[in-house]
Amino acid sequence: MDFTIPEELETLRRTVRRFVDEELRPLEQGIDEAEHVEPAVLRALRRKSADIGLYAHNLPVECGGGGLSMLGTVVVGEELGRTSMPLNLGVGGFLPEMLTLARPDQRPWFLDPLVSGEKVIAYAMTEPDAGSDLGGLKTRALREGNAWVLNGAKQFVSLVDHAEFIVVLAVTDPAASLKGRFTCFIVDRENPGFRFLRNIKKMGWRGSHFCAFALDDCRVGDEAVLGEVGGGFAAIMGTVNRTRIQAGACWVGMAEELQQQAVAHAKQRRTFGQLLGEHQAIQFMLADNDVEIEAARLLVYRAADAVDRGQADARIGASRVKYYCAEMVNRVADRVLQIFGAAGYSRELTIERMYRDARAYRIGEGSSEMQKIQIARHLLGGRS
Numbered sequence: 001m002d003f004t005i006p007e008e009l010e011t012l013r014r015t016v017r018r019f020v021d022e023e024l025r026p027l028e029q030g031i032d033e034a035e036h037v038e039p040a041v042l043r044a045l046r047r048k049s050a051d052i053g054l055y056a057h058n059l060p061v062e063c064g065g066g067g068l069s070m071l072g073t074v075v076v077g078e079e080l081g082r083t084s085m086p087l088n089l090g091v092g093g094f095l096p097e098m099l100t101l102a103r104p105d106q107r108p109w110f111l112d113p114l115v116s117g118e119k120v121i122a123y124a125m126t127e128p129d130a131g132s133d134l135g136g137l138k139t140r141a142l143r144e145g146n147a148w149v150l151n152g153a154k155q156f157v158s159l160v161d162h163a164e165f166i167v168v169l170a171v172t173d174p175a176a177s178l179k180g181r182f183t184c185f186i187v188d189r190e191n192p193g194f195r196f197l198r199n200i201k202k203m204g205w206r207g208s209h210f211c212a213f214a215l216d217d218c219r220v221g222d223e224a225v226l227g228e229v230g231g232g233f234a235a236i237m238g239t240v241n242r243t244r245i246q247a248g249a250c251w252v253g254m255a256e257e258l259q260q261q262a263v264a265h266a267k268q269r270r271t272f273g274q275l276l277g278e279h280q281a282i283q284f285m286l287a288d289n290d291v292e293i294e295a296a297r298l299l300v301y302r303a304a305d306a307v308d309r310g311q312a313d314a315r316i317g318a319s320r321v322k323y324y325c326a327e328m329v330n331r332v333a334d335r336v337l338q339i340f341g342a343a344g345y346s347r348e349l350t351i352e353r354m355y356r357d358a359r360a361y362r363i364g365e366g367s368s369e370m371q372k373i374q375i376a377r378h379l380l381g382g383r384s
């Protein structure tokens, strides 16, 4: 089996790496300290990202995107994973696949400004009473004449503070199974029924807030339906099955970045008259990191290849990636912090930030437990 990445993707990798090193690296720590990034800074970064073909790289050409294969997308992800999550999100690392559902009449006001980076989108599933269990979603959309009226509350939703549009998953047919129960609605944040509640302070990803908001008799027309009425579950799953692979690639990149720092440190720090790297306990940690990073990378490439080939089990590949890579990067961050000792725990290096950032990966986009449930159902032949 040939795992060689084609030369044009290696060229793209070098372009993204340069962009990360020159444009994003210098901003990382300041954003983390301030827990804030100016909208104007993000706007400028989105423009630069679009100029090098990075913004919307994962969306098809027909939508105005870069048309990259899934393999290309994971190569980009490995490089973007080296920077912090607020910047990764800010430069369009994760434009959701569900945008491909936009109809021609939704292009001028919705899709085109999102793909160009002029406007920003958030997507909102999670609610106070429902996170992993979408069956518990309560946000309702009722038909009234020619309009839909949305009521409910969402929380822990990224990017809402910057977004012009929020795609909201709402129940349209409570009697239906999950597959037919939900619809995705595009809510303009200027809609009088949209009420921003608050930014929720959190452990990592500082500078990218997750937010809570409410919808109070929020009226939208049919033009705001993204995809089919009743097609919300399929739209969300289509998106997460790709973002789980993209995210796994980012965590491989992040783990690689941490490992490089650990190797460099082990080659220059001395304890008990020896280099750290000469102590077997440290060597074992580096070796464990190395094997786990390589195993994760192969899972990512294999899953990306399955998507590009349209293989039926690509969804399970995405769950394997999401589960293993999220756990792997947390183990790597923990070992690397240990190798650095107090310096790793200090806020003068990037390691403690990466350690904090990594912790979220075991929870968001379907927690590790949810991925294991998916994989087990696949093995045992139960419902999925």
Ligand SMILES: Cc1cc2nc3c(=O)[nH]c(=O)nc-3n(C[C@H](O)[C@H](O)[C@H](O)COP(=O)(O)OP(=O)(O)OC[C@H]3O[C@@H](n4cnc5c(N)ncnc54)[C@H](O)[C@@H]3O)c2cc1C
Pocket (backbone or CB within 6 Å): 123, 124, 125, 126, 130, 131, 132, 133, 155, 156, 157, 158, 159, 205, 210, 360, 363, 364, 365, 366, 367, 368, 369, 370
């Ligand atoms: C940084 C970050 C960004 C996020 N951004 C977004 C966003 O943009 N949009 C959005 O909609 N949401 C977002 N979320 C929310 C995320 O999708 C949810 O946190 C996730 O779906 C889990 O839901 P929950 O937090 O309500 O946990 P719960 O569903 O309450 O679960 C709590 C714990 O119990 C475990 N658990 C639950 N059920 C079972 C079971 N049957 N068996 C075993 N274990 C179980 C879970 O794995 C978890 O560990 C974000 C979360 C984070 C951390």
